[in-house]
Amino acid sequence: xxxxxxxxxxxxxxxxxxxxxxxxxxxxxxxxxxxxxxxxxxxxxxxxxxxxxxxxxxxxxxxxxxxxxxxxxxxxxxxxxxxxxxxxxxxxxxxxxxxxxxxxxxxxxxxxxxxxxxxxxxxxxxxxxxxxxxxxxxxxxxxxxxxxxxxxxxxxxxxxxxxxxxxxxxxxxxxxxxxxxxxxxxxxxxxxxxxxxxxxxxxxxxxxxxxxxxxxxxxxxxxxxxxxxxxxxxxxxxxxxxxxxxxxxxxxxxxxxxxxxxxxxxxxxxxxxxxxxxxxxxxxxx
Amino acid sequence: xxxxxxxxxxxxxxxxxxxxxxxxxxxxxxxxxxxxxxxxxxxxxxxxxxxxxxxxxxxxxxxxxxxxxxxxxxxxxxxxxxxxxxxxxxxxxxxxxxxxxxxxxxxxxxxxxxxxxxxxxxxxxxxxxxxxxxxxxxxxxxxxxxxxxxxxxxxxxxxxxxxxxxxxxxxxxxxxxxxxxxxxxxxxxxxxxxxxxxxxxxxxxxxxxxxxxxxxxxxxxxxxxxxxxxxxxxxxxxxxxxxxxxxxxxxxxxxxxxxxxxxxxxxxxxxxxxxxxxxxxxxxxxxxxxxxxxxxxxxxxxxxxxxxxxxxxxxxxxxxxxxxx
Numbered sequence: 211x212x213x214x215x216x217x218x219x220x221x222x223x224x225x226x227x228x229x230x231x232x233x234x235x236x237x238x239x240x241x242x243x244x245x246x247x248x249x250x251x252x253x254x255x256x257x258x259x260x261x262x263x264x265x266x267x268x269x270x271x272x273x274x275x276x277x278x279x280x281x282x283x284x285x286x287x288x289x290x291x292x293x294x295x296x297x298x299x300x301x302x303x304x305x306x307x308x309x310x311x312x313x314x315x316x317x318x319x320x321x322x323x324x325x326x327x328x329x330x331x332x333x334x335x336x337x338x339x340x341x342x343x344x345x346x347x348x349x350x351x352x353x354x355x356x357x358x359x360x361x362x363x364x365x366x367x368x369x370x371x372x373x374x375x376x377x378x379x380x381x382x383x384x385x386x387x388x389x390x391x392x393x394x395x396x397x398x399x400x401x402x403x404x405x406x407x408x409x410x411x412x413x414x415x416x417x418x419x420x421x422x423x424x425x426x427x428x429x430x431x432x433x434x435x436x437x438x439x440x441x442x443x444x445x446x447x448x449x450x451x452x453x454x455x456x457x458x459x460x461x462x463x464x465x466x467x468x469x470x471x472x473x474x475x476x477x478x479x480x481x482x483x484x485x486x487x488x489x490x491x492x493x494x495x496x
Numbered sequence: 497x498x499x500x501x502x503x504x505x506x507x508x509x510x511x512x513x514x515x516x517x518x519x520x521x522x523x524x525x526x527x528x529x530x531x532x533x534x535x536x537x538x539x540x541x542x543x544x545x546x547x548x549x550x551x552x553x554x555x556x557x558x559x560x561x562x563x564x565x566x567x568x569x570x571x572x573x574x575x576x577x578x579x580x581x582x583x584x585x586x587x588x589x590x591x592x593x594x595x596x597x598x599x600x601x602x603x604x605x606x607x608x609x610x611x612x613x614x615x616x617x618x619x620x621x622x623x624x625x626x627x628x629x630x631x632x633x634x635x636x637x638x639x640x641x642x643x644x645x646x647x648x649x650x651x652x653x654x655x656x657x658x659x660x661x662x663x664x665x666x667x668x669x670x671x672x673x674x675x676x677x678x679x680x681x682x683x684x685x686x687x688x689x690x691x692x693x694x695x696x697x698x699x700x701x702x703x704x705x706x707x708x709x710x711x712x713x714x715x716x717x718x719x720x721x722x723x724x725x726x727x728x729x730x731x732x733x734x735x736x737x738x739x740x741x742x743x744x745x746x747x748x749x750x751x752x753x754x755x756x757x758x759x760x761x762x763x764x765x766x767x768x769x770x771x772x773x774x775x776x777x778x779x780x781x782x783x784x785x786x787x788x789x790x791x792x793x794x795x796x797x798x799x800x801x802x803x804x805x806x807x808x809x810x811x812x813x814x815x816x817x818x819x820x821x
Contacts, residue, residue, distance in 0.1 A: 232621055236635045239692075242650045243638075245660055249653075259667060261660035306549060309542035317539060325543060332554045336753040336801050338774040339794035342787050343557035343564060345571070351552075366553040369546055398538045427643025429756045430778065446645050450760070453649060463653050471642045471650075478641040482634055485641065489697060490704040493742055 246471065249464040250274055257460045277465035283443060283452035285469045292444040295361070295432075296425045300418050302365040303372055307417075308410070310369075311376030312402050316388065326377065332370040341434050348435065357442065360435045364428070368421045371492055378491070379413035380406065416488035419481050426474055445470050561798065564791035571787045583792035592780070593793065596771040603687055603772065604751040604804075610691035611747045612740070615698025620728070622699075623706050633703065637696030647693045648760025652676065655685055655761075679769040682762050686770045689761060690751065698743050705739030706732065741812035745805055752801050755779075773797050 248264045249257045256268055278285055310329070314322045344363055345354060353359030383406060391401040407414070429446040436442045443451060449470045453463050478485065565583050567576035587593045618636055622629040639647055654660045655675035662672040675685045709732060717727050733740075755774035758764055764771035764779065771780070773793060781790030 232632055236632050239635045258658055258663045261663050306545040310546035313539045313542045329546060329550050334802055334805055336797055338753050338755055338777060339798040340557045342790050342794055343560035344553055346560050347552060347557055363553050366549045369550055423641050429645040457652055458658060467646060467649055471646055474641050478638055486700050489700055493701055494704055
């Protein structure tokens with residue numbers, strides 16, 4: 211018994227071994243970003259001859275400048291479009307989801323239990339499978355290829371997660387607060403806006419952060435709904451248009467990818483805790 | 497702020513709905529009902545926008561997918577022609593579609609296994625909240641935020657014929673490795689990159705699960721002389737059972753939908769060997785204008801995803817109950 215235990219103990223990797231393993235894994239995760247940064251400023255020949263190297267003598271901002279001013283894909287314009295879409299989706303999502311979640315969380319009626327399940331159905335239906343019939347719906351509404359159509363469709367995809375987060379959160383807010391507001395004569399909308407919403411700030415912030423990442427990095431829906439014909443490019447559809455056919459021209463690939471990835475990585479560095487917290491509360495509290 | 501509102505005239509929605517009803521009800525009754533909850537008109541008004549949007553863009557499309565799958569809609573014609581089950585029969589005879597189905601299944605199974613083993617493994621290694629561990633967690637997690645399309649492009653620049661690894665091999669005088677052009681290697685590359693990109697989410701969820709485990713239980717096990725591996729298999733893993741279920745479902749569902757990563761990493765190549773079902777729907781059927789056929793593929797994907805979710809959940813429920821018993 212004792213000898214078996216000792217034997218097992220010795221199989222456990224020592225502290226140093228464990229540390230080395232973790233550091234190697236970290237390097238493996240970090241290398242792609244290192245390559246993006248280094249190779250965005252090198253000529254093609256040098257990227258191919260010394261992909262890992264970094265030579266200050268041949269460092270050049272030309273490729274970055276070319277990516278920034280490209281007529282095929284204007285990154286700066288795409289930032290603007292994407293940020294506008296992110297803001298639009300978040301605003302509509304809030305307007306639509308918060309009141310619905312409030313009713314679902316507060317009502318004891320069975321029909322709102324059922325409604326919640328219906329709203330959550332979107333979580334289990336793959337978006338890729340909804341896009342063709344979704345396009346059919348958008349066409350019949352005359353919204354295909356329009357910003358409005360995209361915003362409505364994309365916002366709908368945020369509703370399940372929003373409802374899930376908000377209902378759970380509102381249920382932790384004591385009902386007495388709603389009652390007090392009502393006794394003071396506040397209408398339902400006022401109670402929601404002045405009492406409940408201010409208390410929901412953490413849940414709302416979490417939802418906004420998750421939806422922002424989702425919309426920023428979404429490719430399928432802007433590509434399919436807005437499409438190249440609309441001339442409206444987000445960062446992802448723009449990068450696809452810029453490098454999709456030219457993946458071997460690395461002086462095009464690296465600067466474009468770096469420009470596309472940098473803003474969301476900066477966002478991640480500042481919002482890390484909220485992103486991780488949001489993911490876990492979204493997935494595990496079910 | 498709220499004290500300033502003195503009019504007891506009730507919410508605007510209620511007034512709009514019918515003043516006579518409000519008058520007829522005794523004031524005390526109103527206040528009791530209000531204390532219970534909003535009036536029902538208000539409730540409907542609050543849930544209506546979300547319900548309408550989900551109806552328009554989720555519920556109706558599910559129905560339309562079934563309808564379109566029985567037609568030869570090309571995306572433009574206003575009246576799709578009815579073709580019965582021809583589209584479904586076509587799937588069964590379409591080598592490309594069947595190959596995509598097989599590859600998607602392999603990707604989902606290997607990816608789910610890989611993501612969960614890596615996620616749980618690193619969660620165990622990084623459980624303690626030190627500054628170093630937090631940094632490493634962020635490093636293992638970050639691909640989640642940059643999106644599958646970008647990840648595919650980045651790795652195609654690393655694994656491609658003239659990519660980083662092959663350039664390095666060439667300058668070292670070694671043979672190139674056809675990561676993205678050999679049928680088997682390209683499939684393995686897609687699976688490996690998928691795991692690289694996605695296990696961070698599993699890591700984060702497992703960490704959250706591990707943090708809910710009562711320290712005293714682990715202490716007790718240690719005092720009883722349990723080894724680290726015994727503690728893992730007999731204490732931690734059973735307590736994590738619900739978290740394992742969530743992780744498996746999330747991974748499997750996400751991987752069955754794989755599209756962006758394949759598009760930017762291999763474009764489904766070589767010779768369609770890494771095409772997934774979603775790739776077939778979006779990049780093949782959609783761009784060929786055979787949307788009726790694409791809708792049939794969508795229906796199959798939808799049914800498979802729902803079936804897999806239900807199957808895993810019920811299978812795991814049994815496992816969770818067995819552990820509890």
